[in-house]
Amino acid sequence: MELLTIGTFARASRLSPKALRLYDELGLLTPARVDPVTGYRLYDPAQLERARLVAWLRRLGMPLTRIREVCDLEPEAAAQRVRAFWAEVEADTASRRDLARFLIDHLSRRDTAMPSLAIRYAALSDTGLVRESNQDTAYAGSRLLAVADGFGSSGAPASAAAVDALKPLEIGEALSAGDLLNVLEDAIEQAKRAVHDAAGSEASGTTLTAMLWTGSQLALVHIGDSRAYLLRGAEFFQITTDHTIVQSMVDQDRLTPEEATTHPQRSLLLRALSGAGEAAPDIRLHDARPGDRYLLCSDGLSAVVPPGDLRRVLAEPTAPEDAVRELVALTNRTGGPDNVSCVVADVSSEGRNRTGSGR
Structure with a gap:
């Protein structure tokens, strides 16, 4: 030819x-x-x-x-590579979209006086009934709420390092929205370095879902498949998006949410803090209202307890300390197949902040 x-x-x-x-x-x-x-x-x-x-x-x-x-590659393997690449692109686009929303919120509210609110909070972490050790870390303080779920041989030190890197945010005056983004960026970079040092290899790392309290708003930092939920009145929302292969398939209408719960690859992460040290968390800003109840948890809770049961426990008029104990107990009554960690925080217009048990 x-x-x-x-x-x-x-x-x-x-x-x-x-x-x-x-x-x-x-x-x-x-x-x-x-x-x-x-x-x-x-x-x-x-x-x-x-x-x-x-x-x-x-x-x-x-x-x-x-x-x-x-x-x-052969066609099928090539298709898998293209699918994985596009999932990364969509995750990066979602992260930049969240940053754009954050900036829009900040600029829109720059001259608006926000009410000062208070939170009550509690944290609890448990090994569960099957695992020999606990690789989760849960923390609740007057300004920082966090859950991290470690994986790999160095998962426990990785999750602890991620949360410890954010703890300095507890110190100092309450942040204005104008300072918040820079402070969070610095803290996230410190967390990435700390996890990189603790993990030791790309095979170990951690998820991280954290909220920084500003007095009237909550800044959310999220990467991986730990989750944050909001109970507001009668409505119960998941306010984070899992960074997993399965969630990307749901987003592409290739799986239904129901099919995703039993998919064999539901725990495969697209993004996490790891020894590779490259992935960046999402950052979002939420207006808090009196009566809001927030839940941060590892997938040891969300993958075991159905959303309806989570909502039922959170809707009970109990203190955050009682809520986290009941959530952990409910998980263990269901078999406790994984480490389970959760933080519950209540927003009020008055009253003092309170701490609960945590790691």
């Missing part, structure tokens, strides 16, 4: 001659032959399929090094 000149091949593949020369230099799309006299690159028509795949992947924004890996 007659070989195609670079110009003809470029038009057929919808890649520019400049791009084809670059892909040749990178070993991504090598010409079938190079004319020894003119130096012209000549391509086999059979290479068009690979060239078109390269063009499509570039339109997705995939880096060239990853495109080369995808092109060398």
Whole structure:
């Protein structure tokens, strides 16, 4: 079969001659032959399929090094790589969308006086009935609420390191919204470094769901599949999105929420704080109202206890200390297959902050 000149091949593949020369230099799309006299690159028509795949992947924004890996795989394996890449893109887009919302909220409220509220809080962490050790960390203080769920051989020190890195936020004056973003960014960077040092390898790390209390608002920091919920009046909301493969499949309408609860890959994380040290948490800002009740928990609770039962326990007119004890007891009565940690915080217009048990 007659070989195609670079110009003809470029038009057929919808890649520019400049791009084809670059892909040749990178070993991504090598010409079938190079004319020894003119130096012209000549391509086999059979290479068009690979060239078109390269063009499509570039339109997705995939880096060239990853495109080369995808092109060398069998179709099913290549499809899995593209699916995983797009899940990462969507997670990054969601994170930047949350940052945009945060900035919009901050700028919209910059000149608005916010009411001063108070919180009562409690934290509790339990090993459960099956695991030999506890890799979770739960913490509740006057300004910081946090749950971290470690994984891998260094999961316990990783989760403790993530929470410890945020504890300095307890010290000092209440933050204005204008200072909040910079303070959180610094704290998150410290948490990432601390987890990187504690984890020791990419196979270990932790989730992190934390709230910083500003006196009238709660700034949420979230990465992984620990969760934050809000009970407001009769409504019960999950206010975080799991950074998991299964959640990305739900978002793409490839799984129903019901199917996701029993999917064999439901615990595979897309993002977490780990030895790799690259992933960034989501940051959001929530207006608090008197009567709000917040729940932060590891998946040892949310994966075992149905949302209806979580809502029922939280709706009881009990103190946060009683609520966290009942949630842990409910999990263990259901079999306690994992470590379980939770923080419950109540917002009120008056009254003193109170602490409960925690790690």
